[in-house]
Structures are given as structure tokens and as C-alpha cells.
Amino acid sequence: MAVGALSAAEFRLLRDYIETHCGIALGEEKGYLVETRLAGLLAETGCSDYGSFYRLAANGSGTDLRDKIVDAMTTNETLWFRDTHPFTILREQLIPPLAAQILEGRRFRIRIWSAASSTGQEPYSIAMEIHEYCRTHPGIRPEHFEILATDISPSALFLAKAGRYDDAAIGRGLPPGMKERYFVPQGSVWCVSDDLKKLVTLRKFNLQDSMDPLGRFDIIFCRYVTIYFAPDFKRRVYEGFAKLLAPDGFLVISAVESLLNVTNAFDALSHGGGTYYQCRP
Ligand SMILES: C[S@@+](CC[C@H](N)C(=O)[O-])C[C@H]1O[C@@H](n2cnc3c(N)ncnc32)[C@H](O)[C@@H]1O
Numbered sequence: 001m002a003v004g005a006l007s008a009a010e011f012r013l014l015r016d017y018i019e020t021h022c023g024i025a026l027g028e029e030k031g032y033l034v035e036t037r038l039a040g041l042l043a044e045t046g047c048s049d050y051g052s053f054y055r056l057a058a059n060g061s062g063t064d065l066r067d068k069i070v071d072a073m074t075t076n077e078t079l080w081f082r083d084t085h086p087f088t089i090l091r092e093q094l095i096p097p098l099a100a101q102i103l104e105g106r107r108f109r110i111r112i113w114s115a116a117s118s119t120g121q122e123p124y125s126i127a128m129e130i131h132e133y134c135r136t137h138p139g140i141r142p143e144h145f146e147i148l149a150t151d152i153s154p155s156a157l158f159l160a161k162a163g164r165y166d167d168a169a170i171g172r173g174l175p176p177g178m179k180e181r182y183f184v185p186q187g188s189v190w191c192v193s194d195d196l197k198k199l200v201t202l203r204k205f206n207l208q209d210s211m212d213p214l215g216r217f218d219i220i221f222c223r224y225v226t227i228y229f230a231p232d233f234k235r236r237v238y239e240g241f242a243k244l245l246a247p248d249g250f251l252v253i254s255a256v257e258s259l260l261n262v263t264n265a266f267d268a269l270s271h272g273g274g275t276y277y278q279c280r281p
Helices: 008-022 028-045 050-059 064-073 085-103 121-136 154-162 178-182 194-199 231-244
Strands: 110-115 145-151 164-166 183-186 189-192 200-204 217-221 245-252 266-271 274-279
Touching: 008 028, 008 050, 008 064, 028 050, 028 064, 050 064, 064 154, 085 110, 085 121, 085 217, 085 245, 085 266, 085 274, 110 121, 121 145, 121 178, 121 194, 121 200, 145 154, 145 194, 154 200, 178 183, 194 200, 217 231, 231 245
Parallel strands: 110 145, 110 217, 145 200, 217 245
Antiparallel strands: 164 189, 183 189, 245 274, 266 274
């Protein structure tokens, strides 16, 4: 069966469908991306053109095809300790005052959300940072921390939950000694240690959904995801974080993202060449 190329009308239908279901906003020039990312699913569903593929997705009652489309359209690029300075900020600026409150008996737990955690490198890097902190700060234990890691992509979450990384993935960004300390070799892969896994709860979450059921957080990492969103959705996400964070809570975004002209719910702070944000009182 010959497969038709993506027409301009089909592109618009699929573009709107994708934005409706995951907030990813595609510019007019992204036809090739839709075509290449969805070609496999087109073949899998037996559709001969993108128009019938769209109708199958839009009229289908199940979430299966929708999940697969969202999965195919998300970019899951990530690495360990990505950009370094967010983790320096975590270690030197964010954890110490919260840990001091634990030592003073003014709090019992520090809750961190990795909101778009992809295949797990970000939340497990946070977990390694916490373990390193606990090793050098008597009285502070990993049980004082809770990391919620969420993503919309079922396949990214599957890999994160498995916590198994091949040499190529493990080699991207891990500082010396960390592989030996926090991973267990198993054949040709490296498995995240139980100590790290215990700290991280992974679950599916679409940033378009209500954040209220997730509870309060002291720190939110949300990096390299709002770059894909339209301005209104971006604002909704950041203002949702501001409501969810504890009054003095912190937000860490990537260097390619900015809150400027998006929301004024946060104050920008800098440390070690990196920027992070604190909720405005
Ligand atoms: C490029 S990765 C970033 C991973 C990690 N935060 C980092 O900085 O290395 C972006 C992630 O955002 C997720 N994502 C995209 N749209 C989303 C949405 N609406 N809700 C939740 N996650 C989403 C994708 O599935 C992908 O895993």
C-alpha cells in the first residue's frame, strides 16, 4: 500500500491534536517532524495516509493510540547532572536551609518534584546529590527526602522505572566515582542502586492536568520542556508551580528557558553562574 505524504491540511489537524493532548506547540515548519515521528505508527495502524490516521486517533475511544502519538512526539533527550550548575545550586543553596530546619525539628521532610523527568537521569541525579549531602551531614538522612518524578511519555517512564542504562547512556554526564557508588553492573547494563530507587517515585503526569493532587513541594525542577509549549500554556505551568510550592519554595529551570515576560510569581536568584527562582511572598 502506498503511503501518502503529509498534506498541509493533515499537518494542521495533527498539530492541533498534539497540542491538545500534550501542549507541544509545533510551528508551520515542523511538518517533517510530524511525518518522521509518526511514520512508524502509521505503518503499525495500517493507515494509508495521515488523514485516516488522524481520524482513527481523534475518533478512537481508547487512550492507547493517543499515548503512542504523544510518546512519539516528545523529545526525551537528557543526561546525568545536566548543565552541572542546577545541581551545585541544589547542593549549596537549596538543601542546606531546608536541612537546617530538619535538624532544628521544624520540618520532617523535603519534597522535590522533577516535572518532566524523561528516562530518569534528572531525578536519579537529584537522588545522588542527596546521598552525597547525607554522607557529609550527620543527622540528615535520605529518608528525610522524597522525590516525585513525572513525565507524560510512557516509554520514558518505563525506562526510568527499570533504571537500567547501557554504556552510552551511563557515560553521559556522570562525575567520576558516581557510577561505582550508585550503580550495579548487570551484564552489559548498569542498574540504579536500590538506595537511589527508594528515594524516587515515578508516575505518569501531564503538565496540562491539575497539579493540586500532587501535594506541596519545596523544590521543583522543570527543565527543557516548556521550550516546546505555547506562551499561554507555559504561563499556566509556571503559575501552577508557584501555587504548589511552599511559600519559600524554589524552582529550577534550564538556561534556555526564562520566566521573563511569562510570570512574575518568582524572584530570580543566581549562584555559581546559574539562575534559579524563589516564589515571591
Ligand atoms: C527534553 S526532556 C527533559 C528531561 C529532563 N528534564 C532534562 O532536563 O534532562 C523533556 C521531557 O518532557 C516531557 N513532556 C513533554 N510534554 C509534557 C507534558 N505535557 N507533561 C509532562 N511531560 C511532558 C517529555 O516526555 C520529555 O521526557
